[in-house]
Amino acid sequence: MREVEVAIVGAGVTGLSIAFHLRERRIGPVVVLDRAGIGAGASGVQPGGVRRQWSTRAHCLLARQSHAFYLDIATRLEPATNPVLDNCGYLFVAHSEPMLRELSANVALQNELGIPSELVGPERVAEIVEGLDPSSLTGAAWCQTDGYFDKPQAVVEAFGEAAMRDGARLEIAEVRKIRRDGEGWRLHHDGGELGAQHVVLAAGYDSPPLLTPLGIDLPIVKEQRFLFLSRPIRERLLEPLLVSSERRFAAKQLANGRVLASDLTANGDPLREQETWRRTVRNGIEELTPTLSYVPFDLLIDGFYDTTPDHAELLGPVERFPGLWLAAGFSGHGFMVAPAIGHALAAWIAGDDPGAPAASLTLDRFESGSLELETQVV
Numbered sequence: 382m383r384e385v386e387v388a389i390v391g392a393g394v395t396g397l398s399i400a401f402h403l404r405e406r407r408i409g410p411v412v413v414l415d416r417a418g419i420g421a422g423a424s425g426v427q428p429g430g431v432r433r434q435w436s437t438r439a440h441c442l443l444a445r446q447s448h449a450f451y452l453d454i455a456t457r458l459e460p461a462t463n464p465v466l467d468n469c470g471y472l473f474v475a476h477s478e479p480m481l482r483e484l485s486a487n488v489a490l491q492n493e494l495g496i497p498s499e500l501v502g503p504e505r506v507a508e509i510v511e512g513l514d515p516s517s518l519t520g521a522a523w524c525q526t527d528g529y530f531d532k533p534q535a536v537v538e539a540f541g542e543a544a545m546r547d548g549a550r551l552e553i554a555e556v557r558k559i560r561r562d563g564e565g566w567r568l569h570h571d572g573g574e575l576g577a578q579h580v581v582l583a584a585g586y587d588s589p590p591l592l593t594p595l596g597i598d599l600p601i602v603k604e605q606r607f608l609f610l611s612r613p614i615r616e617r618l619l620e621p622l623l624v625s626s627e628r629r630f631a632a633k634q635l636a637n638g639r640v641l642a643s644d645l646t647a648n649g650d651p652l653r654e655q656e657t658w659r660r661t662v663r664n665g666i667e668e669l670t671p672t673l674s675y676v677p678f679d680l681l682i683d684g685f686y687d688t689t690p691d692h693a694e695l696l697g698p699v700e701r702f703p704g705l706w707l708a709a710g711f712s713g714h715g716f717m718v719a720p721a722i723g724h725a726l727a728a729w730i731a732g733d734d735p736g737a738p739a740a741s742l743t744l745d746r747f748e749s750g751s752l753e754l755e756t757q758v759v
């Protein structure tokens with residue numbers, strides 16, 4: 382049976398970032414296993430957003446570290462196709478005083494941690510988003526330097542290419558079982574077996590079934606999400622990402638010209654519920670962004686979040702199982718924090734300090750009750 386130092390289950394952006402950071406520390410051999418290949422799951426369909434506006438200290442700090450990495454992506458990863466981070470901004474609007482107070486508290490935390498967000502009034506919102514009707518707004522939270530990658534899949538692939546250049550290996554295999562084997566671990570997959578001193582589960586919503594036989598119940602659920610997409614439009618109609626949680630509405634024009642729009646609470650059978658979701662989107666457009674009124678949203682695409690009760694990831698060691706590590710449950714923001722997660726897990730495995738933000742997100746927080754709900758989710 383082959384033996385490696387670290388086996389990572391999942392070749393999404395998180396698993397590949399961990400592999401890259403492990404090899405950067407000269408830890409290895411490292412093998413990444415995935416049933417379908419690089420970015421074949423949730424990482425392959427996410428739109429590439431990178432923001433630092435969050436409601437918890439841990440996420441603000443992880444996002445700040447990741448944003449700095451992404452600004453230097455050409456140097457750090459040397460991607461074959463250079464992806465560009467477009468600082469188009471993220472705008473979270475408020476229609477009520479309670480929501481404005483919540484956004485104000487978030488901005489205060491973000492500013493304390495060096496994130497250049499700001500609270501703005503309705504008039505300033507109308508200046509930020511051309512054609513926006515501010516009449517129903519009490520204000521908004523705005524960070525001009527949040528943004529989107531023009532080629533998000535190229536970012537995922539760049540992590541993989543950099544890790545492989547540095548000696549990590551990718552194997553197409555579905556891991557069906559992991560079990561303790563002496564002081565290490567044995568992974569059973571459809572191509573055979575693999576021994577490892579350390580196993581990192583970075584398989585999103587596919588992580589819990591691998592731990593159930595060990596008596597571990599991961600609080601991760603598979604949550605279906607939906608987006609409406611237009612065909613590419615040459616004219617730029619909406620630059621920042623616009624989010625109204627009170628209206629359950631979000632919209633953004635991507636670098637390829639497509640406009641995405643969503644009912645943030647879309648749930649259920651799309652054959653039965655699609656018109657309800659479209660009505661939510663139409664209402665949001667009519668109230669806030671009438672410039673999008675004639676955009677036809679021809680496509681409905683779906684994907685899945687690996688969601689936890691507090692909308693925060695599960696990181697680090699699993700108590701009672703030395704050498705078993707978690708990096709799952711990102712609740713839709715794995716791409717945004719992948720560089721910081723890779724750095725933290727590599728440090729942990731090396732026996733170093735992963736940093737306070739990552740250390741606060743271990744599985745045992747659910748037993749201790751030390752949960753802090755992340756509210757600024759999209």
